[in-house]
Amino acid sequence: MTGIGNELRSAVRGRVVAMGEDGFEQARMPWNVAVAQQPVAVVEVADVDDAAAVVRYAGRAGLAVSTQTTGHGASTAADGTILVKTRALQGVQIDARARTARIGAGMPWLDVLGAAAERGLTGAVGSSDVVGVAGYTLGGGLGWFARSHGYAANTVRAFEVITADGARTRVSADSEPDLFWALRGGGGDFALVTELELELFEADSLSGGRMLWPSEQAEAVLSAFRRATLEAPEGLSIWYTVIQFPPFPQLPELLRGRAMVAIDVLAQGAVTSPLRWFEEVPGLVLDTRRPLLPTEIGSICMEPTAPTPARIRGELLTDLAPETAAALLDAVAPGGTPAPLALAQLRHLGGAITRPAPDAGCAGGISEPYLLSLLGPIPTPELAAVVAARQDAVTAALRPHLSGRKPLTYLDSGESVAAAFDPETLTRLQQIKSKYDPAATFRSSYPVANAAAG
Numbered sequence: 001m002t003g004i005g006n007e008l009r010s011a012v013r014g015r016v017v018a019m020g021e022d023g024f025e026q027a028r029m030p031w032n033v034a035v036a037q038q039p040v041a042v043v044e045v046a047d048v049d050d051a052a053a054v055v056r057y058a059g060r061a062g063l064a065v066s067t068q069t070t071g072h073g074a075s076t077a078a079d080g081t082i083l084v085k086t087r088a089l090q091g092v093q094i095d096a097r098a099r100t101a102r103i104g105a106g107m108p109w110l111d112v113l114g115a116a117a118e119r120g121l122t123g124a125v126g127s128s129d130v131v132g133v134a135g136y137t138l139g140g141g142l143g144w145f146a147r148s149h150g151y152a153a154n155t156v157r158a159f160e161v162i163t164a165d166g167a168r169t170r171v172s173a174d175s176e177p178d179l180f181w182a183l184r185g186g187g188g189d190f191a192l193v194t195e196l197e198l199e200l201f202e203a204d205s206l207s208g209g210r211m212l213w214p215s216e217q218a219e220a221v222l223s224a225f226r227r228a229t230l231e232a233p234e235g236l237s238i239w240y241t242v243i244q245f246p247p248f249p250q251l252p253e254l255l256r257g258r259a260m261v262a263i264d265v266l267a268q269g270a271v272t273s274p275l276r277w278f279e280e281v282p283g284l285v286l287d288t289r290r291p292l293l294p295t296e297i298g299s300i301c302m303e304p305t306a307p308t309p310a311r312i313r314g315e316l317l318t319d320l321a322p323e324t325a326a327a328l329l330d331a332v333a334p335g336g337t338p339a340p341l342a343l344a345q346l347r348h349l350g351g352a353i354t355r356p357a358p359d360a361g362c363a364g365g366i367s368e369p370y371l372l373s374l375l376g377p378i379p380t381p382e383l384a385a386v387v388a389a390r391q392d393a394v395t396a397a398l399r400p401h402l403s404g405r406k407p408l409t410y411l412d413s414g415e416s417v418a419a420a421f422d423p424e425t426l427t428r429l430q431q432i433k434s435k436y437d438p439a440a441t442f443r444s445s446y447p448v449a450n451a452a453a454g
Contacts, residue, residue: 014046030071034309039083056166069132124152129298147351160195184361209288215259234351235268314410331397
């Protein structure tokens, strides 16, 4: 692939590494290192002009372009593409009066939260602040503020993009309404995004943290979680997680190698009365709840920040009746541990995420009240089948209580985008793809072209 490498090097200023060249194995690696993506070349673009040059080159060469900032949502759909790494597309401009931020596509959430916090504002971040803003938002973005503000994608006011002909274009509801609709939750299958303009909101009186019990209390904590979520106002987000901590020496002794159950909380204002249900559960071993700065939101769940090999599966749960809760625990933690899974998490949804505005993007909203995610580490290929088998067993046990749809950012490598959209939405996305990218120059982690409606 040296020919491609040399041609790209003559077209861009950023670093180019083609398949077979020194440094390629490291350059192709996404954050989820379990995804063995095999692009023909990796281009770490230096600026927006580089990004446009790569798109024009791909069009001439009959190749596709995939784009990543961090690679948290990577899939093998990047195989055979020119993989564009956008980390150099930096910059955050906050307009405090308009409550907006203009954000380069290479920015992680933590840097954006820091800049916004200086003006008393924050944005619709997820559970991890090392995730890139662009990929998270293009996939919908379902995080801590979903109950109060809905999908992150629906906070976008405009995108700066490179279209399939290599032109730089501003996309908004006024300029390109179809493309604007598709980019707000349809992934990176329609254009290469170089900048986003997002709405922000006030960050006053944030509080939250983690409560932790031994796994023997998983049933009691789940019962309290159900009661608390039935009462929770929209400014209170509560997540329930059964966790298997690894036996790493760097972990505190009370966590090392143990199965635990956690309640993670983010509150906006004085809305915490439903948390009283957890006071009745004995055996609390950790409580990190405190007033939070916006830059501390990413610390609540204690998620890893270094690249990790993992398989994740997401499902939307239609209820949490007692029989559903019992089936969940029986399947997730037989014998008291979720291993080989690292965690099984229930996020309470509802609120604003159920009420998308009429002009919302294709992510729309979610009517189901809970999101279930199952994450298993796969440090060796042999463990991938073991983790997948447990995930399959959990979903089989809960099938009567699953809607069959799932958020785009909770698809696993190998799943189809059809699982994220209803047939009408998928058909419209495919029509927009044909209009704006007829030669399929762009390929997202979950392409809409040729996906069969479910």
